[in-house]
Amino acid sequence: xxxxxxxxxLCLGVGCxxxxxxxxxxxxxxxxxxxxxxxxxxxxxxxxxxxxxxxRITHGDSGATDACKFEVGLPIxxxxxxxxxxxxxxxxxxxxxxxxxxxVLSEAHPGEMMAVLCRQFKVLYQELLKEExxxxxxxxxxxxxxxxxxxxxxxxxxx
Amino acid sequence: MSxxxxxxxxxxxxxxxxxxxxxxxxDDSEPVLAYQxxxxxxxxxxxxxxxxxxxxxxxLIQEVMAAFPxxxxxxxxxxxxxxxxxxxxxxxxxxxxxxxxxxxxxxxxSVLAPVxxxxxxxxxxxxxxxxxxxxxxxTPSGEEKxxxxxxxxxxxxxxGYRPFPLEWADVPLPEVRVGYLHTKPATLLTALFSxxxxxxx
Numbered sequence: 001x002x003x004x005x006x007x008x009x010l011c012l013g014v015g016c017x018x019x020x021x022x023x024x025x026x027x028x029x030x031x032x033x034x035x036x037x038x039x040x041x042x043x044x045x046x047x048x049x050x051x052x053x054x055x056r057i058t059h060g061d062s063g064a065t066d067a068c069k070f071e072v073g074l075p076i077x078x079x080x081x082x083x084x085x086x087x088x089x090x091x092x093x094x095x096x097x098x099x100x101x102x103x104v105l106s107e108a109h110p111g112e113m114m115a116v117l118c119r120q121f122k123v124l125y126q127e128l129l130k131e132e133x134x135x136x137x138x139x140x141x142x143x144x145x146x147x148x149x150x151x152x153x154x155x156x157x158x159x
Numbered sequence: 160m161s162x163x164x165x166x167x168x169x170x171x172x173x174x175x176x177x178x179x180x181x182x183x184x185x186d187d188s189e190p191v192l193a194y195q196x197x198x199x200x201x202x203x204x205x206x207x208x209x210x211x212x213x214x215x216x217x218x219l220i221q222e223v224m225a226a227f228p229x230x231x232x233x234x235x236x237x238x239x240x241x242x243x244x245x246x247x248x249x250x251x252x253x254x255x256x257x258x259x260x261x262x263x264x265x266x267x268x269s270v271l272a273p274v275x276x277x278x279x280x281x282x283x284x285x286x287x288x289x290x291x292x293x294x295x296x297x298t299p300s301g302e303e304k305x306x307x308x309x310x311x312x313x314x315x316x317x318x319g320y321r322p323f324p325l326e327w328a329d330v331p332l333p334e335v336r337v338g339y340l341h342t343k344p345a346t347l348l349t350a351l352f353s354x355x356x357x358x359x360x
Binding site for chain 2: 037038042043044045046048050054066067068069071073075077078079080081113114115116118119122123126130134135136137138139140142143144
């Protein structure tokens with residue numbers, strides 16, 4: 001499974017119009033194999049868990065692939081939900097990633113650099129995710145010991 | 160007053176972040192991004208490593224707990240997704256609407272420099288658990304003023320930190336690459352603390 005983007009370029013006699021790209025594929029809760037980075041304890045009641053996702057996005061038209069790597073971090077407890085159980089964290093992280101990914105990729109212009117799209121994705125993903133789980137962050141993969149999970153073919157080949 | 164001059168803080172912040180490396184040049188197919196292979200990044204990483212095992216901060220949190228026995232007190236860290244940890248003193252009171260008024264007095268402690276910020280966040284949580292957008296204030300009034308003062312004194316006593324001068328918050332750090340800033344500009348505030356002080360659990 002991977003995100004696949006089919007360019008929405010509609011060309012008529014007078015020129016080309018950019019329609020929303022068609023996006024297929026879904027990242028699933030199982031991809032979010034979180035590692036506990038801050039174990040909840042008396043001084044750290046909120047805790048922290050994180051995962052690094054190495055997503056490959058395939059351009060359906062050419063078959064070329066691009067990478068977008070991101071780290072997702074969530075508190076284990078917050079005042080909104082009290083405990084954020086692992087399965088809830090995984091479901092929310094996946095659901096919001098798909099929403100953000102679809103929006104950014106469907107509106108991408110032809111030839112847009114993946115680094116720019118990846119940044120737009122991280123910004124939107126974080127904005128949407130913290131509405132669901134206050135305290136959540138999305139950033140570059142940076143935390144040692146966090147599991148790196150591949151979403152899509154790791155080498156651009158067949159998954 | 161801060162123990163640092165403005166120029167000293169700029170120099171200090173720059174020692175943790177490389178110059179150049181715009182996001183547009185990132186290549187996520189590499190195992191580690193180019194800016195993460197710099198000596199500045201290695202210093203930032205080492206600062207976080209130390210912050211994850213910060214005994215003096217444990218003592219601070221215990222002292223804050225003792226000073227606010229009827230409040231919910233704890234530290235919150237977003238490791239490597241900001242440059243500070245938070246000491247949070249939280250209190251909930253019933254609201255006439257049936258929800259809860261949540262007041263948090265927060266001490267943001269930079270992991271890069273011995274400077275801190277104290278601010279107050281207020282929000283209303285309805286009966287379903289949904290919260291209003293928090294209102295953040297760096298100039299607490301009423302009963303929060305005393306709590307903020309107490310928290311600030313404890314931070315200074317146990318960590319030796321000094322207040323971060325808010326008038327320097329927007330001092331720009333041009334072309335400095337701060338990993339967790341996706342679109343917001345690097346400034347003394349965003350580089351030494353965070354770009355989202357309201358985003359607390």
